[in-house]
Amino acid sequence: xxxxxxxxxxxxxxxxxxxxxxxxxxxxxxxxxxxxxxxxxxxxxxxxxxxxxxxxxxxxxxxxxxxxxxxxxxxxxxxxxxxxxxxxxxxxxxxxxxxxxxxxxxxxxxxxxxxxxxxxxxxxxxxx
Numbered sequence: 001x002x003x004x005x006x007x008x009x010x011x012x013x014x015x016x017x018x019x020x021x022x023x024x025x026x027x028x029x030x031x032x033x034x035x036x037x038x039x040x041x042x043x044x045x046x047x048x049x050x051x052x053x054x055x056x057x058x059x060x061x062x063x064x065x066x067x068x069x070x071x072x073x074x075x076x077x078x079x080x081x082x083x084x085x086x087x088x089x090x091x092x093x094x095x096x097x098x099x100x101x102x103x104x105x106x107x108x109x110x111x112x113x114x115x116x117x118x119x120x121x122x123x124x125x126x127x128x
Contacts, residue, residue, distance in 0.1 A: 016097050023097075027090035034083035041076045045069050 049069055055062040 020094050023090045023094040027087040030083045030087040034080050038076055
C-alpha cells in the first residue's frame with residue numbers, strides 16, 4: 001500500500017471532512033440558487049418591459065412602468081451580492097480547515113503547528 005493510499009484512507013475518517021463536504025454543498029447551493037433566481041427574474045423583466053414598450057404608443061405614461069423594473073434589477077443585484085458573499089465565506093472556511101488539516105497531518109506530533117491552529121480546528125470540529 002502506498003503512503004498516498006494511507007493518507008486518503010486517513011482523511012476519509014477525519015471529522016473535518018464532514019464539515020468540508022457540508023461547506024462545499026452549502027456554497028454550491030447558494031451559487032445555484034442565485035443563478036436560477038436571477039434568470040427567472042430577468043425573464044420576467046424582459047416580458048414586462050416588452051409589454052411596456054408595446055403600450056407606450058397608446059399611453060405615454062406607460063413609460064413610467066420601467067421604474068419598478070429598475071428596482072427589481074437592483075434587488076436582484078443585492079441578492080446576488082449576498083449569495084456570493086455567503087458562498088465565498090464557506091469557501092474561505094473550507095480553505096482554512098484544509099490548511100489546518102494539512103499542518104496537522106504533516107506534523108503528526110503537533111509540535112510544529114501552533115497551539116492556535118490546533119485549538120481552532122478542534123473548536124470547528126466540535127461545533128460543526
